[in-house]
Amino acid sequence: MSKPGETREEGENEKTRESPQTVRSTTTQPPGGGREEKSEDGSDEPSATVLDAVKDQMPDDADEQDKEMNVKNSTATVKVLLVPGGHVMTMAFAIGLTIKEIKHHLASELKVPLEVLQLYLNGRVVEEKQSLMELGIRPHSSTQMEMSSSDPTSYPLRLPLPPEHDTMPDVITVQVQKDEGVFKEVVVEIERSHQKKPFLGGYRHRLTGAEYHNATVQTLPKKRPDRGVLVHSLGTQTAELKSKLQQCSVDMSTQMTGIGCYVSCVNDKLVTPGKYVTADEYHGRRLKAVICLQSYIRRWLAQEEVEQLRRERARRLAWFDLQERKCKEEKEAQLRERRRRWMNPQNKEDFNLLYHALQKWRNEEEEQINCSLRGAERKAALCALLEQEMEFIAAIGRHQINVEAINQDKLIRNFLNKAAAAHQWRSATGRLFEMDSVPDIRARALKEIYDDISKFPVDQQERWSFLEKLRNTVMEHECQLVWDIIDLIDREMDLMGRDVKEHNLEGLRKRICTLFLQYIRTPAFNPKVIKLLKVHKKPSELQHDMFFCHGCQRYLWSADFGSSTTGCRSRRCRNCTSLDNVARSRDDNSVYQSILRRLRTDELRLNPETSIPFLLQVDDIRYLIEKVWASCSALNGSRDIYNLAFARWDIQEDWSPWNCILLSKEETSAHTQVEHIQKAYETTFIQWIEQKHSMARQHFSKNPVIAKNLGL
Structure with a gap:
């Protein structure tokens, strides 16, 4: 209670x-x-x-039974x-x-x-x-x-x-x-x-x-004690129903015509016995029906199988047509891309392709002159060929200068945009946030001033206001760079006051833009550029990272020299190598770059942890194709470099220079389906492939990382 x-x-x-x-x-x-x-x-x-x-x-407390409770x-x-x-x-x-x-x-x-x-x-x-x-x-x-x-x-x-x-x-x-x-x-x-x-x-x-x-x-109702006897049972409370059929006895009798009794025969039926069918005849008729049914079923199954084979054949032919059309379209796309690079080169690889085409044309013309002319006529033709080659080289050089100027302007714009960009981050909900700090606002203001002063041509009054704004901005600091910019601004304003033509002021305006860009790149004037500029090491740390270039006779960083998986450092820097390529060899590595890119994509799809394809460079792929595989397919001997690709020799192992084969793109898809190499190829062909692998293993074993994979 x-x-x-x-x-x-x-x-x-x-x-x-x-x-x-x-x-x-x-x-x-x-x-x-x-x-x-x-x-x-x-x-x-x-x-x-x-x-x-x-x-x-x-x-x-005295109750011992409660203590023994379960x-x-x-x-x-x-x-x-x-x-x-x-x-x-x-x-x-x-x-x-x-x-x-x-x-x-x-x-x-x-x-x-x-x-x-x-x-x-x-x-x-x-x-x-x-x-x-x-x-x-x-x-x-x-x-x-x-x-x-x-x-x-x-x-x-x-x-x-x-x-x-x-x-x-x-x-x-x-x-x-x-x-x-x-x-x-x-x-x-x-x-x-x-x-x-x-x-x-x-x-x-x-x-x-x-x-x-x-x-x-x-309180809850008191529970009745269990007496060990089943009191309530479903069987005793449920009535069981049973159904039983009974037949009563009925007396039946028949009556026939006899003396004193007539029975009508109007409703009688006349039953005649038919032909008796023996058991053998019955079973024979059943067997004949089963054979007839089986023949129809087997005919239907045969028709279905033939139709299935016909569908598979049509599907396979369609797949072959699709693959052939795909390869043709891919090759046409490569040729279109190559033609576009010829007509409108934009980067170093495009100009290397152009120089390579020029070298190929010169060799063909020189060979034709040597075969058809002799004596003084041959020398005159070779001189004319040399002059024509010089004109082509000069035209390519002029175009390259224009492209580099355009690319330089793009690099400057990208640099200014990155410096003026606000700080961004994503929240846990995926929403994008932006925040402007004081350095961001400063960098954005300098970018706007640079955009204004780099506009050519412009109205004189508007140009005057741009120069005044630039003067007020740079006068916040005092240094030699600021004084040079102010001196150039005063000189341009004085010349504009004398009505000097704009094309005569173009050089002065470019000098102002160059000095102001140098002002923007200075961290003391624009703190935001600290993250975008290269941080030079201390001189004491650079003494072990500097090498001598035998081409330009300068000491440069190790990053300025080309890398190689053979472990041999190049004696000339990248600029000297590029200049030598333009002057003499004129090689085009774009096709080898494409083969390396496709190889890395395929291996990354098969094994994301593979490393050797990403260690190799373009020069290594060029060595494999030209020196080891002789620039042709291992099966049909095709020399179309744009249609060649590397594949695994043993599909179960990762790709490496000693586990590869150079095939055409059509043969690559068929080779990847081979499970047992010993059964698919002849012994002579397998030994020839193993010899190629030994050459590649000997060449690339100098690299310590690759030697580790070799178990050396």
Whole structure:
């Protein structure tokens, strides 16, 4: 029974933590505080206490049977947090129950399938085979678990009753007097029972107004003891029905025509015996029908197989046509790209292609002159050929100067745009944010001034305002560079005041742009460019990273020299090598660059961890193609360099110079389908390929990284 002042709802039951019964409550807020409910007779006075019910359930120190109670039957309070609703279901379970049994009970309460429920303890999914005791939950303790639905769209987790209808605390603490002056605190769990029990009477204190109900209203019904005899049985309470058919005896007789009796024969039928069919004839007819049926079935199967072969043949022919058309289109695209590079070269590789074509034309013309002319005519023709070659070289040089000027302007614009760009970053949601700092604003202002002063031609008044703006900007600092810029600005303004023509001022304006660009590149005037400029090392650190170029007779960084996988450092820098190529050899490495790019793409697709194709350079691929494989396909001997590609010799191993073969693009797709090389190729051909691999292994074994892969 409860203390005066604490009220209870009529349908609620109370029990201590020692009770093995399962109780439940559903809350949406932390437990705390009681609530007042009206009594059965409609009054607002508080209800009776639960002390009497608690005293009956308290353990007795002298009772030894309670000490021997099975631990698995002890209960623990489990608070189940429904995710993402945030509601809490509080229930008491025996710690011997498994997670599967608990999920089955929760599924029946929430009316959702058992498979969609997922229970979490401390952020980890609990297994269905584990029990609460195995999870570390002690008897009469309290724990909290989370539960979510794997299919929240079809089976959301909703409370059986709205949360606003249940605000009663699920656990309360009461004091029980054991002896005189001795009190003990007992934790009482409250079971939410939504059925309305009848009011069976009670008492009300006249002075205090406390209401005392009968024990039947507040406690669970007393459980009947198990007598070991089955009292209620479904078989004894269910009637068994049986159906049985019975035939009554009927007397029957026949009548025939005789003396004194006439039977009409109007309805009689005349039955004549047919031909008797023997068993052999019957089985023979059946066999003939089966053979006929099998012949039709086999004919249908044969037609289906032929049709399938016809479809496969058509599909294979279509695939061959597609591959042939694809190769033709790829080759035409390469030729178009090559022709475009001839007509409009833009970078160093394009000009190398142009010089290579010029060298090829010169060799053909020289060979024709040597074959057709002799003596003085031959010398005159060779001189004319040399003059024509010089004109072509001069035209290519002029075009190269124009392209370099355009590219230089693009580089300057890209540099200024990067310096003036705002700081950007992406948030966790993927949204792009931008922030302008003081250096960003300074760099953007300098970029705008450079754009203004680099405009040619421009109105005189507008040009005057641009120069004034430039003067005010650079006068913030004092140095020799600023004084030179101001001197040039004064000179241009003086010349404009004398009405000098614009084409005469073009050189002066370019000098102003050059000095102002140098001003922008100075970190003291533009702090944003610090991240974009090369950071030079200390002289003491550069002494081991400097090499002598035998071409230009200068000491340069190691980065200015070409790299090679053979381990031999080049004696000339990149600029000297490029100049020598233009003057004498005039080689074009663009086709070898394309072969290397395709090789890296294919190997990266087959094995992302491969490394050797990325160690090789264009010169190494050129050596493999020209020296090792003689610039022709290993199978058909095709010398079309634009149609050659490298493939693995053994498909199961990574590509390397000693595990490769040079084939045409059509042969590459067929070679990749070969599983057993010894069965697909002859022994002589295999030995010839192995000889090529030995040459490549001997050449590339000088590199320490490649030698490591060789096992040397």
